Each structure stands twice: as structure tokens, then as C-alpha cells.
Amino acid sequence: MSSSLAQQKADKVYRDFGLELEISNRTFFNDGIYSGQKNNYLSASIQPEYYLEWSGGEQSFKAVGFFRWDQHDNRRTHFDVRELYWQRVKGATEVSVGVKKVFWGKTESVHLVDIINQTDAVESFDGEQKLGEFMVHFSQFTKIGTFDVFVMPYFRKRVFPGREGRLRPGSEDGLVIDSRDFSFESNAEEWRPSLAFRWSHYVGVLDFGLSYFNGVGREPVINDLSTFNALYGTIQQAGLDAQLTTGAALWKVEAIYRQNEFQDILALAAGIEYTFGNVKNTGIDIGLLAEYLYDDRDNIALSGLQSDVFTGVRLAFNDTQDTQLLLGGIFDVERTTQLYFIEAERRIGSSFSGAVEARFFENVDPSEFTYVLRQDSFLQFSLTKYF
Template sequence: MLMMLPVAAMSFSSKSAETSPSKQDLPIQVKVNAGDTLWSIAYRYRPDTKIPMAQMMRAIYARNPHAFYNKQLTSLKADTQLTIPDNLDNLLPPAKPIVTESRHIAAAPLVLTAAAQAPDSTIDKNRSAIQKSRQSSKGTTLRASQDAIANDPVINDSANLVIDGFLAAEFRYFPQSAAYNKQIDQQWSGVAQLDFYLPWNDEYDAVSFSPFYRKDSEDPQRSHFDVRELKYLHVGDDWEIHLGIDRVFWGVTETQHLVDIVNQTDWVEAPDGEDKLGQPMVHLSTLHDWGTLDFFVLPYFRERTYPWWQGRLRGPLPVNTDVAFYESDDEQHHIDYALRWNHMLGDWEMAVSAFSGTSREPILRQQLDSSGAPELVPFYPQINQLGLETLYINGSWIWKLEAIRREGNLIDNYYAADFGFEYTFYGVNESAIDVGWLMEFQYDSRGELASMAQKDLFIGTRLAFNDVDGSEILAGIAQDLEFSDSRSLLIEAKTRVNANWTANLDLWLFSSNQPQDYGYMIRQDDFIQFSLELHF
């Protein structure tokens, strides 16, 4: 039985809705993903490299003022729908542009970054044509584009400290009786996150800082503070380096992210595993004609968070996070390494990754605490992992695959895969609404006692209303193919109340009658969650 996961954050690519043939003459609709920047979106959808980047960015902003917090170009909102203006030919300069041609950096600098965490997984309109255009042309240099921005009085904000973030109130209600003693049936939480961004040197250097705090009314281990990001960034001509605490997302599939191993899961945040703790790292990214290489040195390990006695969404015994054991004598100070190559070839995107170090997924062992009561403690083994990601775009079809092979001296070597497709109907009944259908199959060779997705089928739908409020609904069911009564269901709905407030409603349902099924532990933990967020 699978805990169905919502849209996944990724560094693999930025993806949004793809156009239908009947709508090629209409303005393009683009979904803003976490990590997307106004610079990168303008670069991707610029129909002609002769259009100055500053002009293209300004045109997108003028058409979509709702997509920016406090009308600041440095505060692009993630999970927002952008309309790329048509008739962009009027932005072409009358004379030869003052830019040279050379290789472009794959990732734009972290200026004008979308302020959120989890990107959508739909695909950009006209993406195939854009990719081919980018491959046939070397493109403008990053420095020339940044110089244009720096000289533009509307866009240039490189000398100022940018501060944004959000405050949220969240309520969870569990309608079923708890399966284990001491568990609560409702809980309130307050959440705060601030994002500081200070660029200089015409955006080639920057420091970013994102502290996060949650205060929970019932579960003391869900109340926690984390530094999501505290890093220095420098951008070169065909390379960039990140030093400090950061978050990196790998993966292309909808329901789980097998390859995503750099950051530790912040499990108390949500059962989908999407939220990640900040990870100390040295991250070097280099661009080549044959793809982008990312090198990671990870000098410190972050332990996974778990709910305590009062918390739901756990097994019969809570995990004592004050105690942890490691295979390595260096424990949390073991130095881990990761490498990833990714490349686009026409309508194909692919990535191959390797990781060596401390497993982010612990083995839970039972022992007695100081009072003689049983408890679970995490044991973190050393592992080696190879990962593969592929994504293929064909019209309204998106085909996705993630697969891993994981080995270690103290674990059972195994492999796992998640593959499927997404098909989108655009402008249903000549409206602005897009309807997407998703299907994915998950497999894990360890079986049902070690994984919640050992042999499961997920079917879901996504409704994007494409309105100014960014309204969207995601619903799906994951069915265990070995246990007919084991399944999970999720409905997520979100919309913007006004320019600063957003409302989110989530419903999770779990079903399992087989004690040998991993999902049996949370069979009584159906819940509904409502949150209200203030963005600034």
C-alpha cells in the first residue's frame, strides 16, 4: 500500500502545461515551479534570442502582476500560473543586439526565485520546439543578460536585501479512533518561514538564508526549527557553486522520488515525504555541450524527524530521535558524496546519479528505554546508490521513469522503480480549465514489510483552473496489487484568497486489514487538514 505523494519538487527540469495543437496561436500558460526564476522562465520562452532579457522579463511581469509578492520582481510565487505574452516581436530591437554568443549556464542565478517548496510536474507549452531552438542556437551569455538586467531600472534590484516568506495556521482532524495509546485526534500548528536574499556584484554573488519554525499544539517532536537554506552562491560563465546549507531535489515522477537522496526527509511535516531538511554541502555545477554535471560534498548528516507518542501517522511505538546509531564511526560527521549528470536530447530528458554515504532512510530497531519501556531507535547504515531518471514528452503525453539500485554491507541489496505517464486535456469545453490524468506503477524488490510501494498502482487526476487565484485540485488513489483491501486516497485543493492569502485543503484516507502490510500501521489515521497562509 502506497502513501500517495503529491507534486514533486525537482531540479531535473522546470515543467508546466503543454499546448494543444488547436491552441498554438493563444498565449502560453506556464506553471511556476519551486526553484523557477523570472530569469529562467523568460529565457526559456523568449521566442528570439535578439529580444533583450530585461525586456522579456518586464513583459512577463506586466502581464502577470498577480504572480509576484508585493509587486516585486524578486518575489515570484511558485505554483502560480503565468501567461507568456503573445506578439513579442515588438520587443525586437531595430539594430543588432549588443550581446555575444557562447554557452549558457543551465541554471539561472538565484535571483527572482519562486518562494515555495514543491513544484508541479506538468510540462511547459511548446516545450519541444523551445528545446530544439535552444539546442540549435548557443544562446546569449549569462553575463550579457545580467548586464541588461542590471542596467534596467525596473528589474535591477541587485543592491538591495530582498525579504519575503510566509506565516501559516494549520489544523488537522483525525475522525477515527487512534490505533495506539496516547495519540490525539486533532492538532493545531503555527508555521513561519522567512527568506532573505542579498545579491551583489551584478547578481554574480549572493547570500540566501531561510529559517523555518513550526509550533505544534500536541506533538513536541513536530515542533521544530530548521535552517532550510544558509548559503553563499557564485555564478561563473559556465559553472556555479553553492556553499553552505541548501536543499536539492531530484526526480521526475508524481508519486515518489526514489532518486532524491541528497536531503533528509522532514517526516513530521507531512506523510508524503516532500518536505526536506536543510543539508550542509559544497555543490559545484558545471555546464558542458554533453550535459550538466553536479558534484556534491556533504560533510554533515541530518537525522530524520518522527512523531512522538501523541502524534499520529506512526507505528505502535514512537521513534526516539534523541538516540541514533550509525554504521560509520564518524556518525553524523561522515563525509558523503554525490554526482549527477543530466541532459536534454530533443523531447527526452535524462539524468544519472550516484551517491555514497550515510543512508537517509534508517533501519528502525526496537530496544528498551531507561524505564524499561520498549521504543524504536534509528540505525543509519552506509550505502551506495545508482539512480536513473528519464522523461519523454510527446504531444499531450508525458512519460516518466525513476529507478534505483541500492547496496550496502548491512542492508539487503535491492532495486526499485516508479514509472508511468500523464496525459492532459487542455481547455476542456473551450474553457480555461485543464484536466490531467496520471497513472504510475511502483515496485520495490524488498516487499511489503519494508516499503509502502512494493507493488502498487496509482491513478489520479489534476484540475488546473488557470484563474488569477491559481486554483488547483489534485486527487488520486493508490491501490496495493497484492492486498486488495490496502489502498490510500488523497485530495488536495488550493486557491488564493487575495494577493497575500492562500487557502489549502487536504484529505488523506488509508485502508488496510493485513498486519503484514506496511500501511496497516496507519489504518486509523485518516485526516483532513486545512491551512491558511499569509505570504509577504
């Protein structure tokens, strides 16, 4: 590259601003179990984004804020800094400092190995929305894969729905689960730093990641479900995620082993995604999903997934409006519990999109954590405007 071209590249600055506005309405089919719960919730959210890149892309800054207002649930009304970080790139080396979001994993129904960010439990039921996490992130790409190191000095507690909110645990006498009441195993509390490493690579049809985490567990340890006595333990976690891509079939597995003072956990998810592409030349893709989920915690986990099977169908119409539909269910192998869900979305015009989400809790076994959600089947419509 000539020096003038190099200079040109170095001087180049790129800026971008984006904004998402969403309005949604969630209707519950049945009255709530706990007093104060409502049947219809209107809510709205705003997500502004700013991105700046200079030195020809070697340095960048990104900021993403998020605010949700909920008509009744004072905890679901929340603000978060999703991202606020500076990044420096030199060849195959990357360093980021600030609030960031990072995803690890392969499976669709659960995200076992994904531990860097705290779950935004009031934002989404499926756990796919995350809180921003402050970190120093170092990443090196090499011939034998990518090596990532994370240092996270401050822990963020999980937020649960408030008294008037749905999809929450509670008790007959009006007790509400409140993460602020949870204690820490470490005396340093939120300031107990967390460290994480990951090696990820791909060889032919195999993509895999091996990870290790040492710090404050993102998921609280429930000691007693009746009083919500819980704490954030200091944990060590080893994770494995892998995928084989053979033709139209994706074979996926995730496994974790988590160790702390109170419990050792082994959890596993494994399954397949098979896509029939461009069925009968209609342009429509039909994807079939099946995963087996295992968690040896039994009833003291904040999840109902001890030994369950997830099955689903994904339809991508590949039309001009990008219409997509996902239907699925999670079925307990040993008990009666069944969870069904529908997620559909479609672009409207060129800058709007509409989405429908429904979840149904059927025959929930009283011994499961999800028993508290047995009345919480709902239907939600949302409309998003993109600027």
C-alpha cells in the first residue's frame, strides 16, 4: 500500500447513529396466582445506539442504551447500559474496555455455556436478552483458533419482576422474590472480580469452544424456595460447546460443570437442527429442531429443565418482508409439564417490524420451579420502528 493511501485510510472516520422504538401489549389468559398481578400489560422501549470508528477501523467506540417502561411492573420498568466500550484492533489482536455483550454457545433452547453477561430476566422470558457487563476483553486470533480472556471487576444482580408483574415466583402471603435481598458468598460481594477464558476454533465441519469461568455465578443459588432465601455463589465453571455442520444438518452440544460450596452441577444440552431449504422451489425453508436437556440440580434450580425434550419448527419464508415463524415446545420426560411457544415476525414497510409471541404453560407439575408460572400463559404483540 502506498503511503498516501495508508494516510487516507488512517484519516477515515465513520459514524453511525441508530434508534429503535418499540411498543408492545402482553395479555395473560388467566388471573395471576399472586395479589396485585394484572391481566394486561402495555409497555414501550427505546434503544439508542452510537458508533464511531477512526484510524481506519483500528479504533472504535460503541454505546447502546436501553430503557423499558411497563404499565404495571415497576421492576420491568428498567434502564440499562447495554454497551459502552472502546476497542483497539491490530492485525489479529483485539482489546476492548468497557461495557459489552458477548455470546457463547451453539444450542437453541438453552444457553448453558453463555456466562459472561447477566440475564435481563425482566426483558425476555427465554433469557436471550442480557445486561451489559463491564470488562476488559482481550482476543487473539491464531492459526489454532481464537483465544479470549475476560476480566470483569463488578457483578450485576439479576432483576426479577416486581409485585404487580407476571412470570415471577411468589408466595401466598405476598412475598416477592427480590434479587436485592440476596447475599453473596464472597465478602467482596459485587466487587469479587470474575475471570474467564475461552478457546474456540473450527476444523472442517467441526466448530467448538472450551471455556473456563471463575467468579460470581450469574444464576443465584436458591436455598429455600418458600422464603426465596438465595445467594450469589463464587463458582468455577468449565464449559464445552460444539457443532458439526454436515450438509443440511447441524449437530449441537453444550455441557457445563459448575462447582461451588453448595452444589456441583452438571448440565447438558444436545440436539440437531435440520433444514429443508427452498422447499419445492417456493423459497421457504423449513427447519426442524430437537434437543435433549439435562440438569442434575433437580428442584433447586431457577429452571424447570431437569430432563426435558425440546422440539420445534422454524419457517423462514424468505419473502421481501422476511416473514419468520418459530413454533416449539419443551416437554418434561419424567413429569407432565409442557411449555409451548410461538414466535413470529415480519417487516412492515421498510422501517417497521411486527412480532407476535405466545407462551403456554400446560400441566405444570407442582414439584417444579415452573409451577409458579402455571397461570402465566400469554400472548404478546409488538411493533418496532427503526431509525
